[in-house]
Amino acid sequence: MEEFVGRLWHRFVTRATPCGYEAAGVELDEVKPALSAYHRALGGASAQQIMTAWHRPIERKRGRAKRLPGLRRKHMLSWQDEQGLYLPPKIAYYPEKELNESLYFWLAALSTQVMVVEHWLIDNLKASATLLQRYPGLRNPYQELVTATIDMAASQIHLSDRDRGTGLIELLSRPEYGPDRPFDINQPVAIPLWLYPAPRREVCAEVIDDLAQQDATSGKLIRLPNVRRQAFRVDDRRKTDGLLVFKMDSLFSRAEQVNVDRLQDDTMDDDCHSAAHDLDIISLSRQRRAGGSNVRFDLDLPSPQYDDLPVGDGIKLREWDYKKQRFRPAYCLLQPMVEDRAEPSALPSHLREPARHLIRQFSSLDLNKTSKNRQPQGEEIDLDHWLATTTDPEQSPDPDRYYKSRGARARNLACLLLADLSLSTDTPLDGDQRIIDVIRDALLLFAEALNRTRDRLAIYGFSSVRNKQVRYHVLKNFAEPHTDQTRGRIMAIRPGFYTRLGAAIRQSCDVLKLQSAEQRLLLIVSDGKPNDIDHYEGRYGIEDTRHAVVEAKQRGIVPFCITVDTDGNSYLPYLFGNNGYALVQDATRLPSLLPQLYIRLTSANRHFQ
Numbered sequence: 001m002e003e004f005v006g007r008l009w010h011r012f013v014t015r016a017t018p019c020g021y022e023a024a025g026v027e028l029d030e031v032k033p034a035l036s037a038y039h040r041a042l043g044g045a046s047a048q049q050i051m052t053a054w055h056r057p058i059e060r061k062r063g064r065a066k067r068l069p070g071l072r073r074k075h076m077l078s079w080q081d082e083q084g085l086y087l088p089p090k091i092a093y094y095p096e097k098e099l100n101e102s103l104y105f106w107l108a109a110l111s112t113q114v115m116v117v118e119h120w121l122i123d124n125l126k127a128s129a130t131l132l133q134r135y136p137g138l139r140n141p142y143q144e145l146v147t148a149t150i151d152m153a154a155s156q157i158h159l160s161d162r163d164r165g166t167g168l169i170e171l172l173s174r175p176e177y178g179p180d181r182p183f184d185i186n187q188p189v190a191i192p193l194w195l196y197p198a199p200r201r202e203v204c205a206e207v208i209d210d211l212a213q214q215d216a217t218s219g220k221l222i223r224l225p226n227v228r229r230q231a232f233r234v235d236d237r238r239k240t241d242g243l244l245v246f247k248m249d250s251l252f253s254r255a256e257q258v259n260v261d262r263l264q265d266d267t268m269d270d271d272c273h274s275a276a277h278d279l280d281i282i283s284l285s286r287q288r289r290a291g292g293s294n295v296r297f298d299l300d301l302p303s304p305q306y307d308d309l310p311v312g313d314g315i316k317l318r319e320w321d322y323k324k325q326r327f328r329p330a331y332c333l334l335q336p337m338v339e340d341r342a343e344p345s346a347l348p349s350h351l352r353e354p355a356r357h358l359i360r361q362f363s364s365l366d367l368n369k370t371s372k373n374r375q376p377q378g379e380e381i382d383l384d385h386w387l388a389t390t391t392d393p394e395q396s397p398d399p400d401r402y403y404k405s406r407g408a409r410a411r412n413l414a415c416l417l418l419a420d421l422s423l424s425t426d427t428p429l430d431g432d433q434r435i436i437d438v439i440r441d442a443l444l445l446f447a448e449a450l451n452r453t454r455d456r457l458a459i460y461g462f463s464s465v466r467n468k469q470v471r472y473h474v475l476k477n478f479a480e481p482h483t484d485q486t487r488g489r490i491m492a493i494r495p496g497f498y499t500r501l502g503a504a505i506r507q508s509c510d511v512l513k514l515q516s517a518e519q520r521l522l523l524i525v526s527d528g529k530p531n532d533i534d535h536y537e538g539r540y541g542i543e544d545t546r547h548a549v550v551e552a553k554q555r556g557i558v559p560f561c562i563t564v565d566t567d568g569n570s571y572l573p574y575l576f577g578n579n580g581y582a583l584v585q586d587a588t589r590l591p592s593l594l595p596q597l598y599i600r601l602t603s604a605n606r607h608f609q
Contacts, residue, residue, distance in 0.1 A: 025092030026100040039108040046574045053086035075190035081198045083538040120188040128175035308337035322543035332503040334470040342492040344484035358449040378403030414456040414517035420526035421461040426495040441591040449595040451482045462504035463496025466534045470503045501530040502544035524561040
């Protein structure tokens with residue numbers, strides 16, 4: 001009964017104080033592709049990503065109608081840092097959908113004029129005035145947003161007092177004049193048209209690499225909602241296991257027994273996603289594992305008897321540090337590895353029919369055939385040479401060569417297929433399939449198809465654990481033919497760890513440069529952006545990967561990325577260029593689409609760039 005009355009009361013007080021126009025709201029995901037291009041076109045940092053912001057508290061006076069239901073304590077503010085531009089997941093401030101969409105584009109444009117917001121008022125006024133002066137075409141959309149903001153100021157902005165509110169409203173209309181009196185930097189007002197200082201990050205840098213994306217004891221991959229949170233590191237380690245001290249009198253106290261149904265409340269970890277979504281600040285433990293797992297060994301890497309066989313002592317590679325704008329020499333240790341326990345295997349039964357279809361398709365394309373004109377015999381008549389000889393016999397150097405002959409020609413092309421074997425490939429798809437299963441089928445079919453063209457092919461996989469262990473799995477090198485042994489290695493691939501893509505690209509380019517081929521193609525199959533559990537996250541990994549791609553192009557290698565990441569359009573154009581990647585919306589179609597993409601990339605009508 002109490003819960004029923006509570007729900008009715010909550011519904012009443014929240015309906016009495018509307019907080020927005022949900023019907024006219026615009027989702028960030030709807031405008032993110034256009035917003036990213038717009039942000040870069042106005043001069044925004046290409047490596048910055050459009051990301052989702054979260055509610056942040058603002059201390060201010062609230063009316064009784066807002067205090068009663070507990071509303072307006074937190075506001076969805078926009079801000080940015082070197083990693084990305086953080087915008088609300090949905091904007092529903094205005095009753096017109098066009099205005100809500102226009103606000104997204106105004107915030108993206110405003111972020112190009114100010115990188116770090118220190119004063120919530122002065123910096124926004126300067127950035128707005130500069131933007132309007134530089135792009136006069138933005139004045140009309142901006143004035144429409146200002147007019148709409150002034151009209152709904154009383155219900156949406158919730159200014160703390162009349163004088164302060166009047167002054168801020170005047171500044172919105174004329175940002176070039178600036179404030180005529182000081183404003184407290186520590187008491188900002190939530191203005192939808194402005195950017196705000198980035199929230200503090202209290203996580204210690206020296207322990208950030210202790211975060212694990214997978215519980216070592218349960219093996220469950222936990223994915224939080226697509227909203228970032230503030231995090232505070234707490235030390236929950238017990239200094240001592242001392243004696244428990246309590247009052248003996250409490251043992252003789254009496255209490256009335258109350259029957260309480262706990263079945264719906266004590267959910268433990270079953271509702272951890274919604275619990276994390278409700279938290280403003282998430283406390284992170286310094287202990288990576290639960291107390292019961294302290295006696296276990298470090299399970300980050302498998303033991304040698306259950307791991308692939310390392311080949312050599314490893315290869316040291318450099319890495320690009322975008323903050324210092326220079327390379328870190330010999331910073332990454334790449335370890336080539338081979339699965340020596342893989343049993344030779346035939347092509348799986350469910351791939352035999354698709355493989356036969358691909359082989360017939362590659363044969364009909366006649367990729368390895370070439371024609372020679374002016375031959376004494378052949379399969380076709382050379383009409384051009386016959387016509388030239390008939391009209392002017394004296395000018396023809398070969399009067400008796402009227403045929404064309406077709407013969408086999410081995411194309412001078414080398415292709416290296418680099419597969420992402422990171423932990424995220426363990427993500428399930430429809431049915432019982434995982435992303436790693438789809439990648440495995442794609443590698444098998446691709447190898448069968450290219451075995452028909454006789455193009456030189458090598459297949460490698462990679463994953464990483466920080467910069468000290470970049471695992472480079474040899475599935476098929478250029479020297480060996482495609483046999484049951486290579487099929488067995490491909491069949492044995494499994495999800496690894498993280499995605500240090502820059503090091504894998506550099507090593508793949510070194511392997512490709514050893515091939516005396518006129519054309520060298522590097523195909524990358526991935527399911528997400530570059531990341532690792534150290535600082536190789538966000539913009540650092542993006543910039544290092546981009547430098548590796550630029551180095552590959554300078555060495556005459558064509559890198560091309562095929563991804564199943566639905567967010568790939570937000571970062572792949574910066575890494576590979578607009579024509580350097582393909583996004584596969586349905587991951588289950590990857591095995592059939594990969595050979596088709598190869599045909600388009602290596603067809604006679606396509607010139608490598």
